[in-house]
Amino acid sequence: MIDKQKFLPLTEYREYPTEEMQQRSEKFYEEMKRRRSVRQFSDREVPRKIIENCLRAAGTAPSGANMQPWHFVVVSDAKVKKEIRLAAEKEEREFYRNRATREWLDALAPLGTDENKPFLEIAPYLIVILVERYSFFPDGSKRKHYYALESVGIATGMLITALHHAGLAALTHTPSPMGFLNDILKRPANEKPFLNLVVGYPAEDVTVPKLRKKSLHEITSFI
Ligand SMILES: Cc1cc2nc3c(=O)[nH]c(=O)nc-3n(C[C@H](O)[C@H](O)[C@H](O)COP(=O)(O)O)c2cc1C
Numbered sequence: 001m002i003d004k005q006k007f008l009p010l011t012e013y014r015e016y017p018t019e020e021m022q023q024r025s026e027k028f029y030e031e032m033k034r035r036r037s038v039r040q041f042s043d044r045e046v047p048r049k050i051i052e053n054c055l056r057a058a059g060t061a062p063s064g065a066n067m068q069p070w071h072f073v074v075v076s077d078a079k080v081k082k083e084i085r086l087a088a089e090k091e092e093r094e095f096y097r098n099r100a101t102r103e104w105l106d107a108l109a110p111l112g113t114d115e116n117k118p119f120l121e122i123a124p125y126l127i128v129i130l131v132e133r134y135s136f137f138p139d140g141s142k143r144k145h146y147y148a149l150e151s152v153g154i155a156t157g158m159l160i161t162a163l164h165h166a167g168l169a170a171l172t173h174t175p176s177p178m179g180f181l182n183d184i185l186k187r188p189a190n191e192k193p194f195l196n197l198v199v200g201y202p203a204e205d206v207t208v209p210k211l212r213k214k215s216l217h218e219i220t221s222f223i
Contacts, residue, residue, distance in 0.1 A: 073128040131149060
């Protein structure tokens with residue numbers, strides 16, 4: 001039985017005339033199509049308020065049983081960024097020289113990436129996203145988080161979208177393993193680094209790899 005005391009009318013929902021929906025969806029696609037991962041950043045400052053708004057947008061994401069199992073650490077401190085760069089490059093060196101399979105390196109080749117990650121120090125913000133795998137009940141017992149990875153993936157997608165919409169560039173960075181982020185950022189053991197989002201303005205002479213996105217036909221089936 002639904003307890004009516006605990007429910008509200010959905011006043012925030014907006015329905016648009018069909019023609020307007022058509023235009024809105026098209027416009028949004030046109031805007032999202034312009035998003036690219038950037039690996040050369042400018043050191044220009046970005047107002048913190050903009051980052052906060054984008055994080056608020058990410059925080060509205062749906063999550064399994066509304067556990068909201070995410071934590072975002074926003075790093076702008078130059079010393080901490082340097083620590084992250086040094087630790088990440090150590091893992092990246094190991095990856096490119098020993099850990100990565102030939103197949104993985106071949107898949108990465110078109111991106112032109114290597115073990116050097118200067119953008120980790122140059123970009124004004126690193127947003128480290130962590131998955132709260134579980135939390136605690138008031139009595140100290142573990143509280144399970146349902147679909148934590150899926151939920152954080154969705155919130156991250158919304159954050160990337162919000163940053164792009166605001167006019168910022170971002171790079172999803174995933175050195176592997178990422179345990180060093182718990183140490184540097186002093187995050188507890190129930191949080192696991194999900195990925196690091198490098199955020200800022202693109203460098204003036206930025207270039208991006210020529211990539212093809214699959215067509216609607218390739219990525220969908222309508223039944
Ligand atoms: C989960 C995930 C992990 C990624 N890890 C890295 C990374 O460690 N380094 C990097 O340069 N790019 C990374 N990328 C960016 C992808 O290479 C990029 O999204 C892809 O090539 C498509 O390019 P686009 O974002 O410009 O459309 C990652 C992207 C995702 C979604």
